[in-house]
Amino acid sequence: MAKITEELSCYGNLLVEKGLTTGPGGNISAREGDTVFLSPSGFSLAEIKPQDWVVVNLKNGKRIGKDNGLRPTCEISMHLGCYLARKDIKTVVHTHPILATALATAGVQFKGLFPDFVALVGPEAPVLNYVVPGGEELRKAVVRELKKGYNAVLLKNHGAVTVGENLKEAYYRSLLLEDAARFMMAILSIGKKIRYLSPAEVKGIENLEAEDYRKLLLKKM
Numbered sequence: 155m156a157k158i159t160e161e162l163s164c165y166g167n168l169l170v171e172k173g174l175t176t177g178p179g180g181n182i183s184a185r186e187g188d189t190v191f192l193s194p195s196g197f198s199l200a201e202i203k204p205q206d207w208v209v210v211n212l213k214n215g216k217r218i219g220k221d222n223g224l225r226p227t228c229e230i231s232m233h234l235g236c237y238l239a240r241k242d243i244k245t246v247v248h249t250h251p252i253l254a255t256a257l258a259t260a261g262v263q264f265k266g267l268f269p270d271f272v273a274l275v276g277p278e279a280p281v282l283n284y285v286v287p288g289g290e291e292l293r294k295a296v297v298r299e300l301k302k303g304y305n306a307v308l309l310k311n312h313g314a315v316t317v318g319e320n321l322k323e324a325y326y327r328s329l330l331l332e333d334a335a336r337f338m339m340a341i342l343s344i345g346k347k348i349r350y351l352s353p354a355e356v357k358g359i360e361n362l363e364a365e366d367y368r369k370l371l372l373k374k375m
């Protein structure tokens with residue numbers, strides 16, 4: 155248990171350091187079997203100590219072990235929904251990245267832009283219409299996309315959700331969404347049209363042996 159809470163605290167720090175969320179915004183979690191470790195409500199992701207993570211049972215959402223007196227993130231339903239939707243999901247990272255959220259809100263699509271995006275995020279990150287945060291509606295909307303196999307989802311007027319087999323993978327996916335947004339902003343700022351990779355170019359990246367190797371490295375934590 156110590157290892158996973160330390161790792162969560164470390165990645166919480168990194169997400170704030172990279173500017174992907176501000177103040178008490180955003181929430182992250184990880185799971186080990188049926189045990190889920192969630193960020194506590196009201197904390198900046200940069201100030202969560204290993205003992206502050208809220209530990210619950212995946213199946214019923216009830217606390218496991220000693221109550222540390224902290225409330226879990228208000229997005230607990232969405233986090234548990236992600237784990238219940240797909241067995242391969244071991245971490246969920248929800249952030250409020252400014253550029254990615256702004257472009258998604260403006261109706262810009264997030265799909266194959268450069269090789270790392272395709273290799274690590276996938277051919278596309280769907281953009282969802284705004285729904286009230288912290289409730290069943292958000293859980294349903296995100297879970298619907300994850301079940302289609304997507305690993306990153308953008309929420310208009312809100313933020314982003316990425317999932318992964320480990321924290322590093324979900325963290326990289328979050329970073330790559332904001333990188334993609336910067337990439338597109340640069341093109342739009344000079345008045346040009348965004349060029350997305352063609353389906354054949356996306357396939358070419360997916361078939362690269364070197365990418366399989368890199369992905370394999372990512373899975374090893």
Ligand SMILES: [Zn+2]
Binds near residue numbers: 248249250287312313
């Ligand atoms: Zn949020």
